[in-house]
Amino acid sequence: MRLALLLTLLPVSAPAAEFAFCWGGAGGHVLEGRMTVPDAALAKPLVTEADVTAFAIAGYLDGRPVGGWSLDELTPRTAWNLNFDPAAMEFVTGGYSTSPRGQAWNARGSVDDCGRPGFGFNSGAGSQDVCIDDTWRIDSVIAAETPFPVHPADSAPPCLAAPVIGTAPQSHPPPRS
Numbered sequence: 001m002r003l004a005l006l007l008t009l010l011p012v013s014a015p016a017a018e019f020a021f022c023w024g025g026a027g028g029h030v031l032e033g034r035m036t037v038p039d040a041a042l043a044k045p046l047v048t049e050a051d052v053t054a055f056a057i058a059g060y061l062d063g064r065p066v067g068g069w070s071l072d073e074l075t076p077r078t079a080w081n082l083n084f085d086p087a088a089m090e091f092v093t094g095g096y097s098t099s100p101r102g103q104a105w106n107a108r109g110s111v112d113d114c115g116r117p118g119f120g121f122n123s124g125a126g127s128q129d130v131c132i133d134d135t136w137r138i139d140s141v142i143a144a145e146t147p148f149p150v151h152p153a154d155s156a157p158p159c160l161a162a163p164v165i166g167t168a169p170q171s172h173p174p175p176r177s
Helices: 002-009 039-043
Strands: 016-024 029-038 054-061 064-070 083-085 103-105 119-123 128-132 135-142 148-152
Touching (some): 016 039, 029 039, 064 119
Antiparallel strands (some): 054 064, 103 119
16 A cells, blocks of 8 residues: 555656757758657647757757757756647747747847857747857858758658768767757
């Protein structure tokens, strides 16, 4: 009887799904990442940052690592807005980065506040782009409405960073959360 009572007090992990994603910006910029979402949240029309239990991104420029960020680094001052449409299997794009139609992953709308060293991603009303070491990388900018697909982690296509001149393309494994 006591054992049964103790077992009910232990935390129980809810079943969760793991997803992988890859973003190709301009100028050789690539972002890849993973996130974990409890199965129950996937029934919602919009999964937000409040639902995500694990999240990590890594950035590459011309195939070379330039930084990363994960939920383990989240502070009250960190920009953290995520909107994922589980029915469409896409991150929502085209709206302000702090709205339900945008993304702010360690980078606000000015895209110059990701830390030094640091890396962040922003999808706002004007564009999608990255921040490296507190610097907006204007050379990474792509159109705001560009679709940003998400895949089940076990069936995601490889995310290839742009090759360094004179080398073969390299596949970088997504960060583990």
